[in-house]
Amino acid sequence: MPCCHGVNGLAGQYRFGGRSGASVVFLAAGRLVLGLVFGNSIVRILGQFPIGILGVMLLFSGVELAMASRDMGTKEESFIMLI
DSSP, X not given: OOXXXXXXXXXXHHHTTOOSHHHHHHHHHHXXXXXXXXXXXXXXXXXXXXXXXXXXXXXXXXXXXXXXXXXXXXXXXXXXXXX
């Protein structure tokens, strides 16, 4: 159930357990509740989130996307897929 968060977001959700369309609904509901409860202060709260953790999550998403290159027949096809 792709939505407007791009392929990297889908790969990240899949990697961390979101296997169905319901995961997108739960993520959206969680964001809505956070926005309604915290309002403008959520920006300050998210600003305190460590960048290193975001980098690790992005790395795992990238690895999940790169795993698709294993299905290619030759090294050249795998290289093109990784690029």
